[in-house]
Amino acid sequence: MELSKNYVPQATEQKWYDYWNTKGYFHSVPDERPAYTIVMPPPNVTGVLHMGHALNNTVQDILLRRARMQGYNTCWVPGTDHASIATEAKVVNMLREMGIDKNKLSREEFLKYAWEWKEKYGGIILQQLKKLGCSLDWERTHFTMDEGYYKAVINVFVDLYRKGNIYRGVKMINWDPQALTALSDEEVIHKETNSKLTYVRYRIDSDTEEYITIATVRPETILGDTAVCVHPDDERYAHLKGKYCFVPLINRRIPIIFDDYIDKEFGTGALKVTPAHDINDYNLGQKHNLEVIDTLNANGTLSEAAQLYIGEDRFAVRKKIVEDLKTSGNFVKQEDYTNQVGVSERTNAVIEPRLSMQWWCNMDRMAQPALEAVMNDDIRFYPSKFKNLYRHWMSNIKDWCISRQLWWGQRIPAWYDKQGNIYVAPTEAEAKAAYKAAFPDGADELRQEEDVFDTWFSAWLWPMEVFDWDKDHNNKELAYYYPTSTLVTAPDIIFFWVARMIMSGYEYQGKLPFEQVYFTGLIRDKQGRKMSKQLGNSPDLLQLIEDYGADIVRFSVLISSPAGNDILYDESFLEQGRNFSNKIWNALKLVKMWEEKTTQEGLSNSQDGAFATSWMHNRILEARTQIDHMFRDFKLSEALKTIYSLIWDDFCSWYLEWVKPAQDQAMSREVYEKTLSLFEDLLQLLHPYMPFLTEEVFHLLREQQEDLINRQLPAASAADDQVLRQGALLQQLISAIRDTRNKNQLKPKETVSVAIDTANTGFYTAAGHILQRQVNADSLEMATEAPAGWIALVVQTEKVYLDCKIEVDPEAQRGKMQEELEYLKGFLLSVDKKLSNERFVQNAKPEIIENERKKQSDAVAKIKTLEESLSLL
């Protein structure tokens, strides 16, 4: 078969994905093997694949494919999250484009549109994951609003309500005036904003004309002021104790209060207090029994209570009121000021702190076991630095606002009667029954709560509910797959989601939901900015897959992503990946060429082959052990680098050159077969990272009995150090001689002669022929003294003489050797010093001392060799 010049991913990826999928390799059924389970962090149903997903899902696929090769029954559950606010915002936008106003629709009509939208676009991201090669168990696909899932969320709410964890109450929350819903603290993004600090003077209620000046970035909230506050120790204002002042424009008489909460240095040291519109002011108001005047409507316009500007938008009023304050004589000045402004993660609208009736879940009790599980490593975090962050949040945990003023989501199962009594029950019928029980003669129509749950109130059940937890808490699948093995996620949802899954896991299964949590980094662009849709700095992933192939995209994100550190993504990684895949492809081509040159006898290279195959085999053994350790620590990036170098450097650059038959010579069948096996072993190590390419090359190498995806990794076994050392010596000899050739400006075709003075002639019997070929030497002889006019060099303790067939300057040679000798002597001195230091010998670990001894003896031997060589020159 004719192989193309370069690897063409487009031709193979779809083919293999379909093949694996059709063969059922991705589907898991409980059996006697141990399970390795991952539940995918469900992407937003509205989402399209971006870099973050690519990294996250590639990592999961790598872990899973490796586990599959290690004999686990692997199960990777896909799914999507209904993402209430994000999806609702999308649907509202779509309706607006269609000329439909959401507010004119009934709840049912709106939900019909939303479901249509979901059916049409909701599966896109999962399809895209197939392109990436993800070995997901598609038969287990879940959605957080599936019927069964919906019920589970309802049941959990009812249960927690009955346990007394849930209550309804008015608190200050983050209000999104665009989406018209409450948001959790975690859904608010604080952005640095250039604002104006406006200084306004309030007239004091006294006989003389006296004012107190405050500074505010939100002058429109003046209308809701119910006090002015100063620091008790502030001498400037001490005389105002017990006095009142007037809110400008509306002349409301408000007290001047004293509290050490005030920062004397900030602004004028006097703070206007607006309890309805600022959390700190609210707390102050509670403390000083201040009136709360809510001057804003839900949509961000001013309410009747404001008295002025009623119905006008808060930002328009912010400008307008400044003009009016100027007219009234209350305006003092305005300064530029930079502050943090909260905006909605989903709608980007500026958040309004607002007092609002919401549903709350108290987390204190559930937080306890969840905190302990992580602190005592029942659940391990990788990297562990996130434990601190987790502890900090968990030990200061606040009540969770679980209601959202939206339609898309699980509607809160609470019903109200006319008196406002609340009946929480899984179904309306049960709520009615409860009402009847309380009021046997009552005839109220119960009204269901309009709000739905925060998305995370469903997502926190994910690892259980994908195995049908709600139907049967002891079902067979749950018993087999739960707790799941590894959760792979980004650190920015450690509170939103990770912490809450741990809490629900202990609350409802009495068990951890996963054994390890691996946090990937955030992907940033070259300028270090987080990749986001708003910035438009995320590359089009499907285009990248189209252009480069999924394997190379996978390679590029993994090679640059050390555990838990942020990743600066640069397209040069794609080139590195492409070059790598071509390297492998070309190695395949080379090996396939040999197939025809193979003979049974294989006189040409069986000798070289014995040395080379043994060395390469042991290199693979050595690397396997290293890679095992790296995977154990989730150092996936380092493991990939190890495999990369093993294939490129050890296999392609050294091994293949060593066994390559000379021009017009036959290839030994035995060496050929061994080469294929070694190649297969390498492909297997790489397979989790680059599944398509490796499966393709694996099958092109020769007829296979099995597919690479299922090939089992052998148990780890130790490499033979002796063989590895000999290989390293051969490499050093070759490099040193090539370097000398280069420095003497020899052309590649010009031959040299080599003579070696060694105590180790057996090595040259085995590997001498390789050495000779690799340095283009016309002869290789054993010598005991330096031939006149030859260049001398020392490699380890081997004395090497080289005839470059040109004039060499003996002085220059001597100088170079002298230099090396000086360095070695200095080195030896430091080692000697260390070893003669009693405290070192007493304190250091035995293996360290052993190592120093070895360094000492090696240095002594090499110095001796160098000195002998020098004297011979």
Add this chain to the structure above:
RNA sequence: GGAGGCAUAGCUCAGCUGGUUCAGAGCAUCUGCCUUACAAGCAGAGGGUCCGCGGUUCGAAUCCGUGUGCCUCCA
């Protein structure tokens, strides 16, 4: 204001529990090669007071303190 993280080659970053076979990788640079697997390549080379200062230690890029500069999260 509170908490955490990071500062290593021109660039982007590895370097686990302290010990010159760990000062490393990729890219970039320089030299020589179109050596029939690969020029998207091959063979070599150069390049770093491991942010400043102080401390612990027989020994520190690695631990502690401090300063500076960036970043993130929270208020």
